[in-house]
Amino acid sequence: MNKPDAETAPRLQGLRDLTNTRRLGKRLLQSEWLQRAGSALISAALATIWRTNRDTPGSTDWEELLDGEFPAIFALWHGQHILVPYAGPKHLKFVSLVSRSADAEINARVIKRAGFEVIRASGGRDPGAVARKGGVMALIAMRDALRRNVNVVMIADISKGEVRQAGEGIAMLAKISGRPIVPVALATSRRYVLENTWDKTTINLPFGRRCLKLAPPIHVPxxxxxxxxxxxxxRVTEELNRITLEAQHAVEARA
Known part of the structure; x- marks a missing residue:
């Protein structure tokens, strides 16, 4: 086997060093102490952001809109959901679907700290992928949660799929559970948008105004x-897009 020449050898060594560094970084991110500490810090920050934003008059009253509709399936867009776990009525129970990937472990812990139950599963763009990654079992678990009178919080669009387009999973859950889908949007006047992310992830900031919008329940026979x-x-797509814009306009209006 030919040895790399003097010019190629340093490049190969650089690639090996980069690969080893990435592996070390991934192991550190997945370590128990970092997961625990990271989730605690993120939870404290999000709780502070929630407390330091005041409601706008345009925010939707959960109880008034959804009288008799609980438990329900609350639909959110990717990247717009960070503060939602702090918005639900405290006397109601919620469960959220979170990816089974190791990278999502901190996210799952943050959601638990906010008082939600968590179901771990990954979806996909085709039925085979959903079955392989636990999507079918997740669908059953969410249906069973609804039967236990626990509300389900679910991201409507598929990760890395077509952004701002509701997937089939949320409609199928409404079909098999008999419970309505309720689109939810939350915006704050002070926010930072990660423009280079596929879902335009929005990081809410403190000391501003917030608006929570809910759309009327959507039933699937x-x-x-x-x-x-x-x-x-x-309809989920249309309503989520509508209330997202309404929430953003509400917080951008002069107080």
Missing amino acids: SDAGKAEIAAARA
Whole structure:
């Protein structure tokens, strides 16, 4: 086997060093002490951000809109959900779906610290991927949670899929559970948007105004076929986009 020449050898060594550094970084991120400390710090920061933003008059009253509709499936967009665990009525129970990946462990711990239960699973863009990654079991677990009178909080669009387009999973959960989908959007007047992320992740900032918007419940019949599932997905998409804009406009208006 030929040895690398004098010019190539340093490049190969540099690649090996970079690979080893990345592996070390990944192991550190997945370590128990860092997961515990990181989730505690993030939780404290988010709780502070929530407390230091005041409600706008345009915020939706959960109880008034959803009288008789609990438990429900609350639909959110990727990247717009960071403060939502702090927004729900404290006397209600919630469970959230979180990826099974090691990278999502801190996220799961933060959600638990906010008082939510957590279901771990990963979805996909085709039925085979969903089954392999635990999506089917997650769907059953969420249905069972609803039967226990626990509200489900679910990201409507698929990770790294088509942004701001509701996937099939949330409509299927509404079909098999008989519970309504309620689109939810939350915006703060002070925020930082990560423009280079696929979902335009929004980091809410303290000392501003906040607005929580809920859309009317969307029901999916238990005998819904492909056309009705597609129609439900389209309506979730439309309503989530509508209330997201409404929430943003509300906090941007002069107080």
